[in-house]
Amino acid sequence: MDSADPTWPLFVLAAIQLGDAALCVKPVGFVRDCFDDVGFPRAYWWVFTPIKVVAAIGLVIGMWVPEIGLAACLGLVVYFVLAIGAHVRARDFGRNLFVNAIGMLLLSAGATYVSFVS
Known part of the structure; x- marks a missing residue:
C-alpha cells in the first residue's frame, strides 16, 4: 500500500481526536453530560483519553505507514458506531447523538474513504 493520499484528512481527524482527548482528561461539562446521558460508568471515564x-x-x-492510518480510521469508525449504539440504547436522541457521535462517524468514514479508498 502506498502512502495515504491525501494526508490532510488524517491530520484534521488527529487534531480533533487530540482536542477531544484533552476535553476528556477532566471531562468538561458537555462531555460529562454526554457520559452521564448514556449511563457510562464514571469509574471508566478515564479510558477515553488514552483511546x-x-x-x-x-x-x-498513518501519513507515512498507511496500514496503521487505515487501522486507526477503521478503529474510529467502530468506536463511533458503538457510541451511536450507546446513545440509541439510552434514548439520547439530541445533540450528543446527532452532532457528536454521527458527525464524528461521518468524519472518520470520510477520512477513511478520501485517504485510503478513493
Missing part, C-alpha cells in the same frame, strides 16, 4: 490519544498517534503515523 483518543492512541487514535491520534495512529492517524499521524
